[in-house]
Amino acid sequence: MIVVENKSAEDILKMVAPYKKILVAGCYGCVTVCLAGGEKEVGLLASQIRMAREKEGNPIEVLEQTVERQCDKEYLVNFQDKARDVEAIVSLACGIGIQYLAQVYEPIPVFPGVNTQFLGANLDVGVWEEYCMACGECVLDKTGGICPIARCSKSLLNGPCGGSQEGKCEVDKSVDCAWHLIYDRLKALGQLDKMAEYIPAKNWHRNEGPRKLVKEDLTLEQ
Amino acid sequence: MNNRKTEIKVGSNLEKVLASGQFCCTGEIGPVTYSSFDNIDKHAEEMRGKVDSVNFTDNQTAVVRLSSWAASLRLLQLGMEPNLQMVCRDRNRLAMQSDFLGAYAHGIRNVLCLTGDHQAFGNHPGCKGVFDLDSVQLIYMLKRLRDDGCFECGAECKVAPKFFIGCAENPFGDPFEFRPIRLEKKVNAGADFVQTQCILDMERFERFMELCVERGLHDRAYITAGIMPVKSPKMARYMQHGVPGMIVSEEFCQRLEKAEDAKAEAVQLSVEYINHCQEMKGVAGVHVMAVAWESIVPSVVEKAGLLPRPTF
Ligand code: SF4
Numbered sequence: 001m002i003v004v005e006n007k008s009a010e011d012i013l014k015m016v017a018p019y020k021k022i023l024v025a026g027c028y029g030c031v032t033v034c035l036a037g038g039e040k041e042v043g044l045l046a047s048q049i050r051m052a053r054e055k056e057g058n059p060i061e062v063l064e065q066t067v068e069r070q071c072d073k074e075y076l077v078n079f080q081d082k083a084r085d086v087e088a089i090v091s092l093a094c095g096i097g098i099q100y101l102a103q104v105y106e107p108i109p110v111f112p113g114v115n116t117q118f119l120g121a122n123l124d125v126g127v128w129e130e131y132c133m134a135c136g137e138c139v140l141d142k143t144g145g146i147c148p149i150a151r152c153s154k155s156l157l158n159g160p161c162g163g164s165q166e167g168k169c170e171v172d173k174s175v176d177c178a179w180h181l182i183y184d185r186l187k188a189l190g191q192l193d194k195m196a197e198y199i200p201a202k203n204w205h206r207n208e209g210p211r212k213l214v215k216e217d218l219t220l221e222q
Numbered sequence: 223m224n225n226r227k228t229e230i231k232v233g234s235n236l237e238k239v240l241a242s243g244q245f246c247c248t249g250e251i252g253p254v255t256y257s258s259f260d261n262i263d264k265h266a267e268e269m270r271g272k273v274d275s276v277n278f279t280d281n282q283t284a285v286v287r288l289s290s291w292a293a294s295l296r297l298l299q300l301g302m303e304p305n306l307q308m309v310c311r312d313r314n315r316l317a318m319q320s321d322f323l324g325a326y327a328h329g330i331r332n333v334l335c336l337t338g339d340h341q342a343f344g345n346h347p348g349c350k351g352v353f354d355l356d357s358v359q360l361i362y363m364l365k366r367l368r369d370d371g372c373f374e375c376g377a378e379c380k381v382a383p384k385f386f387i388g389c390a391e392n393p394f395g396d397p398f399e400f401r402p403i404r405l406e407k408k409v410n411a412g413a414d415f416v417q418t419q420c421i422l423d424m425e426r427f428e429r430f431m432e433l434c435v436e437r438g439l440h441d442r443a444y445i446t447a448g449i450m451p452v453k454s455p456k457m458a459r460y461m462q463h464g465v466p467g468m469i470v471s472e473e474f475c476q477r478l479e480k481a482e483d484a485k486a487e488a489v490q491l492s493v494e495y496i497n498h499c500q501e502m503k504g505v506a507g508v509h510v511m512a513v514a515w516e517s518i519v520p521s522v523v524e525k526a527g528l529l530p531r532p533t534f
């Protein structure tokens with residue numbers, strides 16, 4: 001999922017300082033699962049803003065709404081009624097949702113209520129770790145199902161650097177060396193020969209500006 | 223022991239020494255963090271005639287320093303032979319190849335390809351690490367430039383730089399059994415010579431060399447052993463615990479600690495290690511890296527009996 005972290009109330013209060021009526025917009029997707037931008041967090045942030053402004057003697061009206069997915073136009077239209085009514089929106093969706101919301105509801109200013117962090121897995125209660133960087137050319141078949149792009153601190157493709165020691169990354173002893181994990185996994189799978197295989201220089205796919213995916217079969221149907 | 227006579231590909235002094243079957247000896251100078259050649263001029267004079275070529279580190283420990291490229295050029299102007307280090311952290315394949323064109327045109331002939339310490343260690347920890355290529359891919363790019371006359375993209379390079387291609391390997395990194403395989407990947411990619419991480423634990427290095435020899439790597443590339451004179455017991459202990467990817471044997475630390483004159487003992491240890499490497503199967507020479515203690519190199523080399531250096 002896309003993992004996000006809440007911005008501080010202080011930062012958000014600064015963004016909405018000029019306004020008297022705003023909407024806090026949540027999303028039931030990833031941000032709900034990572035406990036940062038669902039219905040509950042929308043309610044929490046909305047009351048924080050109200051209380052802070054009350055205290056300042058500068059009250060603000062804060063509407064609340066959460067939709068299925070902010071990265072999908074089909075669900076974004078559900079904000080219509082409330083959005084029409086406010087001076088600004090704070091979105092608790094990931095960076096994608098925030099941008100799409102801003103695009104669809106132009107010219108209403110839309111502000112980020114979260115810092116979008118990474119694509120990660122939920123390892124434990126309250127613990128997430130980056131597992132994929134959406135590189136566009138997956139190499140997991142060569143690396144025992146462990147991603148060297150996202151999980152090696154240097155995104156190396158041909159094995160561990162010289163800083164790998166006792167299973168830990170040179171960057172920090174709390175970080176596992178992804179290539180050590182890959183080695184152990186391939187060994188367990190009886191595929192150590194893959195460690196000796198040369199993986200050529202990667203096409204980082206950033207040469208055409210933002211990447212775009214068009215599935216012709218789906219577009220023709222419409 | 224080297225004793226391996228091979229054809230000359232590039233013709234750098236370092237290559238000539240190695241190809242003639244003689245035990246090579248190289249030095250290293252860390253460029254300074256300000257805009258001056260003073261330390262290079264000084265240490266170059268100390269090392270003149272004592273080493274076969276001199277490495278210049280590339281923003282070592284991710285701290286901004288005078289560029290390896292500029293330092294190498296300075297050494298050339300002083301009539302000595304540089305070994306240009308290049309890390310993958312700071313440049314993409316475009317910048318690397320462009321630097322290689324310039325370096326070769328100026329007469330630089332040796333390159334050492336490295337991954338590079340992570341930027342988090344340095345003085346700009348928030349910078350974007352490049353790592354467009356890894357060190358194995360960098361070696362392969364240089365080999366294709368030299369042997370096929372083409373850039374990484376496949377386009378022809380009219381006057382292609384022909385470097386004597388070096389790589390590093392760390393016998394003290396993990397997983398240990400993979401280290402010789404990784405070195406083999408580098409040799410397959412095109413590495414002509416190898417400079418290992420500094421050896422402060424001879425036993426582990428011996429095991430590493432055994433595995434390399436088993437794979438026949440010493441017949442395909444010149445493997446040279448990293449030697450580091452360590453000035454003080456405190457520094458040895460620090461490297462034992464505080465530097466990722468290093469192993470320092472207890473014996474090494476204790477000898478420095480027990481010595482009346484730690485500096486003299488440091489030289490003695492280096493000399494012993496060099497002499498030991500001379501007897502080891504598959505070791506073609508030594509690379510003496512006296513980090514922040516460059517001036518000691520001549521006396522280490524002399525005491526180890528490596529003088530005079532061959533001339534061609
Ligand atoms: S290689 Fe890694 S970053 Fe690329 S798609 Fe696969 S998991 Fe994601």
Ligand code: SF4
Nearest residue numbers: 152160161169170177
């Ligand atoms: S120690 Fe391992 S994870 Fe860290 S940069 Fe090196 S190879 Fe990558």
